[in-house]
Amino acid sequence: MSSSLVHYIGRRLLQLIPIVLLIVLATYVLLRLAPGDMADVMAGESGSATPEYMAELRSQFNLDLPASTVFINYLRNLLHLDLGYSFRHGMPVADLIATRVGPTLLLMLSSILIAALGGITLGVLSARYRGSWLDEVISAFSTIGFATPVFWAGLMLIVVFSIHLRWLPSAGMSSIGGPPATSLEGLLERGKHLILPASTLAFFYLSIYVRITRSAMLEVYGLDFVRTARAKGLSELRVSLRHVLRNALLPVVTLTGLQLASLLGGSIVTETIFSWPGLGRLAFDAVFQRDINLLLGVFLFSSLLVVLMNLMVDILYAFLDPRIAGGRT
Template sequence: MAGFLIRRILQAIPVILGIILFSFIILHLAPGDAIDVMAGEAGTGDAAYMAQLREKYGLDQPLYVQLARYGVQIAQLDLGYSIRNNAPVRDLILQRVGPTLLLMSVSIVLSVAMGVLFGALAAVRRNTLLDDLISLVALLAYAMPIFWIGLMFIILFSVTLGILPSGGFYDVTQQNPGLLVRSLDVAHHLVLPALTLSLFYFAIYTRLMRASMLEVMSLDYVRTARAKGLGGAKVTVRHVVRNALLPIVTMLGMQTASLLGGAVVVETVFNWPGLGRLTYDAVFQRDYSLLIGILLMSSILVIIINILVDLTYSWLDPRIVAR
């Protein structure tokens, strides 16, 4: 297991270096920068003042010089400085990574749990009304855009029923709440964003779990277990579900990056103060240092999650460790 983990970490190093190089070059080849945005907001286009700012922040240097300087900063665990926010990139990311991790983790748990449960029910009750109903719900959840689902949830639960907040991380009007009160408040605000983000992936996992279970149920060792007199529930839980989970775990690792992309949309709709919202603002502000820092940290997060998925996969199928 230790060698398996070391191999995965060593494979991640060139991936991270490639991401740094690719993102830095692509973003800096795009027209405009943070100085242009700041000048536009200030209503001034004085060329001398803008040139002075670019010289101050090193944006007047050739691209290869900026890349070399950024590489030295990364080696020193320095993600650079956000000109637009007047703060270190590392501090800005650390302030926002917590809400994003909370949103992603809850969404993953919800989507996988619901997908496995309803996919297993559809497989066990295949070609019945329950199977058709679950398939219809999964198809609708997959077909609807994430932002539209979020807006409909806001209209229904916030505007019409008034039982859930329409956005934000917590109630800013509370004065010095205790830890329990604050935690419950955050959970209250988390319901709609997490449910919105998880619905799309719930549909994928439901269909995948159903197909995987039907395939496993037709294998010889399942028929042998039934022939030995094991009950249907024991065969399903011990032999079918565990092996049917392997494609779910694989898909989970593959979709981590797209989950982050969905978080950008959800955090924007619900004004959730995470990395997605920070990325959205950084794009319009041409804050390249902040954008590259977010891309780097997001990539590392995806790699870590994929390593955890690999470990989970090896636990479900120990033969993976030897490969």
């Protein structure tokens, strides 16, 4: 690893510190500005809300303290890796997130893998056979995918593959009383439950990969070194894969980094539709329960996850293009 790359990684790590602090501050302020709190929700569930009962609830959840004091205490706890306690679930927020992060990462990685492999493949074919009927079909498919809302695509997949064809399950990560996850049957069952939510989340991003790959491929096709490779007698397949695609992958890598945040946001909708037990569903439930500690923990962890993934993409980009690490353009 070159010294310029090491310095580049060090600079990017130092830049994470103010970013994380701004994320914590912005998330806390926005949640505090939202109307209602956990005391209001629990009082409404109990069917009565006397002033004494409301005061007791707010004292129990530290809602009677000044906002600045609560925020300073929260920062102090963060330094000890303490995300607080979820009174709604009756367990520490960190432990609750640890039980949900696995399904979310599985859904995100599966979706981005489907979108990237499928989108790059279709983009290469579309650029290779530009102007043909195959190009028209792929372009129409990508346009439909780009214009289709995630929630509508998920509902249609449930209607077709779960209700009418009965091929795939429509909710959850596994069946009630199903085989354990460590067995082969359990892995296959979880794979069946993963197909619909991963395909739903990947459908929109696959269309973007098709467009970016096609555009980048067509741009590289017009460069001098491609004409030189053809003049040497190389096959069109080798020119496309060895020379054109390799140089066209740089904007695709950049696109992956930009999509990580929106992919995590889209997982909230997808996990809600398919009852997938991940962070998105946990955050959705916490909003209605006004579980501030849980919301802060989920948002903070999700933001850190996106920031670290973008850091990994930047490092990969620096490997592909050493000019990035050296500060040259």
